[in-house]
Amino acid sequence: MKIFKPKNLFLILILIFIIIQFVPVEKTNPPVTAPLRASDDVTHIMKSACYDCHSNETVWPWYSHVAPVSWLLSDHVRNGRRHLNFSAWGEYPGKRKLKKLDEIAEEIEGGNMPLAGYVKMHSEANLSAEQKQVLIDWAHAAMDTVSLD
Template sequence: MKKSILKKIVAAIVLLLIIIQFFGTEKNSSIVASENAITRHYSVPPKVQGLLKTSCYDCHSNNTTYPWYNNVQPVKWWLASHVTEGKKHLNFDEFNTYPAKKKLHKLEEVVETINRDEMPLNSYTLIHGNAKLSDADKKEIEAWVNTVKKEIQ
């Protein structure tokens, strides 16, 4: 009897996993670059732009480069949640919509979170090893942030 119940439970789980594959999420991809993107209003050196694209933009812009496993539920929901949360905190493609005070605060948070190794997330760098920021990368971003903050002030 126990084997029968176990088989039913496994069958129900498999069926549930198959069914949820048909429920998608909206992808975070924009065809046209936003007029409010930070790169359209502030100078971003190529090195810093590369670091931001590699380490930040998947969750903090209007364009995410999705890995193959994004086609599998529940991973798709999990990734969509990360992107939504990331954009809620900071969206580099909508940066110029922020008031000056918020821009300054967000830039301070960029420096704080990278220096505390809170960003990029460990769950992200686990799979995207090239997104890890070295101490030199962090200093480069911090110097750029300080330049932008002076422009805003």
């Protein structure tokens, strides 16, 4: 008698899937301490395309509660916030703001942000050329207003 018959293998996989649902994953939205201040137009675009990964205002979709997807999303959001967090923008020193503004423009111009995988799951993040240009223009203009303290 083989242990790894197709039926047994399927049952083992189902059991593993059920067990991994009990592995805790951190999905938090810490307090917004020093949010980015921008025009309503820029804020609206950013909230639809950037904030789920780059702020403390993540909207966790239903599939973020199902392992192993929950692990991937939690890690992705944690890394996104570490790289750029619009909820803590006001706490960034001037040099960091300048660097991030330059990166924002560069990533959007290069077609790297928002991520293609995110856009596939969130159609509202599929920015038009005009919306992308609004963000790029904002980033360039904001660089002129940053104080280097």
